[in-house]
Each structure stands twice: as structure tokens, then as C-alpha cells.
Amino acid sequence: MIVWMDDIVFKVRENGKVINKTVYLCVGLNKEGLKEVLGMWIGKNESVAFWLGVLTDLKARSVEDILTTVTDKLNGFTETIKSVFPASITQICVVHQIRNSCRHVVWKEKKEFTADLSNIYNAPTKEAVEMELDNFE
Numbered sequence: 001m002i003v004w005m006d007d008i009v010f011k012v013r014e015n016g017k018v019i020n021k022t023v024y025l026c027v028g029l030n031k032e033g034l035k036e037v038l039g040m041w042i043g044k045n046e047s048v049a050f051w052l053g054v055l056t057d058l059k060a061r062s063v064e065d066i067l068t069t070v071t072d073k074l075n076g077f078t079e080t081i082k083s084v085f086p087a088s089i090t091q092i093c094v095v096h097q098i099r100n101s102c103r104h105v106v107w108k109e110k111k112e113f114t115a116d117l118s119n120i121y122n123a124p125t126k127e128a129v130e131m132e133l134d135n136f137e
Contacts, residue, residue, distance in 0.1 A: 002029040004070045048076040055084040072096045
């Protein structure tokens with residue numbers, strides 16, 4: 001199974017104050033090629049400690065093995081995943097890779113840069129990827 005793991009922060013009103021709440025989300029791709037929401041959890045902020053609880057919960061609910069996890073680059077996340085699913089391989093999601101790459105590009109060139117990256121990661125074959133990489137400026 002491939003599992004995408006990410007979170008989103010929402011501002012919510014609690015006891016008359018506006019605070020941040022983090023929604024943790026896991027979506028799995030099963031053997032039949034169908035995506036399934038494996039779960040949603042609410043916490044205070046993103047942390048590997050909370051993710052450990054999420055992973056432990058998945059294991060307790062009969063997720064036997066995760067072949068690949070797709071995550072952001074949260075410090076210590078890969079090690080946390082491996083502590084529960086030791087055979088899992090972690091890959092950084094494309095969106096986070098692009099965001100990280102854009103930090104090194106001047107503003108006026110970001111649109112063209114992201115379009116070029118899109119051509120690379122959407123290429124249908126290895127040969128097409130190599131051609132797009134050759135065209136990448």
C-alpha cells in the first residue's frame with residue numbers, strides 16, 4: 001500500500017479564542033488502485049510525536065504494511081514511520097519538493113520554473129523525463 005500523509009492547519013474558535021488546530025490525514029492507495037481515506041485526526045500542531053500515534057492507530061486497525069509513504073519533510077518523520085512500519089520507503093511529495101525548490105528562484109521566474117518542473121514530473125516515460133530534463137533551463 002502507498003500512503004500519503006499530510007496535515008492542514010485551521011483556525012478555530014474555542015472558548016472564545018481563535019486558535020490553530022491541525023487535521024492529520026492519511027490516504028492510501030490499495031492493491032486494486034483505489035484511494036481510501038484511512039483516517040483523520042485532530043491535534044494542536046504538526047509533530048512527529050502525534051504522527052507516531054497516527055501510525056500506531058493505523059497498525060492497530062489492521063494496516064499490515066505500508067510499502068511507500070509520501071510525506072512532507074518534517075524532521076524525524078521518516079524515522080518515526082520506520083519505527084512502526086520498518087519496511088516502508090519514504091518519498092517527499094511533489095508539491096513539497098516544488099515549494100522547497102521555489103525558495104531558490106526569483107519571483108518573476110517562478111511561474112515558468114514551476115511549469116518546467118510540471119513537464120518533468122508529468123512525463124509519461126523515463127525517456128520523456130530525460131528529454132524534459134535536457135530542455136530544463
